[in-house]
Amino acid sequence: MSDLSGFEGLVAIREVENQGMLTVRGDFGSEVLRAAVTGLTGVDFPGRRVAHVQGARGLLWMSPDELAVLLPRGEAAQAATRLAGQLAGVHALVVDVSDARVHFEIEGRVVRETIAKLAPVDMHPDSFTPGELRRTRFGQVAAGFWMADERTARIFCFRSVRDYMAGLLTVAADDHSEVAYFRK
DSSP states (O other), X not given: OOOOTTOOSSSEEEEETTEEEEEEEEOTTOHHHHHHHHHHHSSOOOOTTXXXXXXXXXXXXXXXXXEXXXXXXHHHHHHHHHHHHHTTTSSEEEEXXXXXXXXXXXXXXXXXXXXHTTSSSOOOTTTSOTTBEEEEXXXXXXXXXXXXXXXXXEEEEEGGGHHHXXXXXXXXXXXXXXXXXTOO
């Protein structure tokens, strides 16, 4: 785990522990697939570039044929097996990627600015609203993120770059780096 315990900056940064993640690829037009993933998570099926998340459970639109399914990490392996069984006979692939991903949560008044320093995404409140999801890069790191609300964002990337991502986030959120671009 990245050591973010002593960090005090423009936003709070923490690594989200025990977050499980499945990758599901398939035909989004399949009612069987839609019912299986919504039944597993208890959230609505997402539209294009949307994240529907409640607590540790959610569905993230990753591409026209790929979803990320969020659930508690302790449930991921069994859920992947169960979901693959429900999708037998349907064009679909289910993989538990929990061990390959790390999740960060950043929270505070300058969340948008912190992300805008690192990712080539228009973070203006009129352009990027809570619930929207982007796959992009933070510096040189492939990542995905969504805003849970106006002050909170969740970021996920490969676990192999965990420490590098934590470093990027802490530099972008350093107390002396405020730009105040989105301040009203």
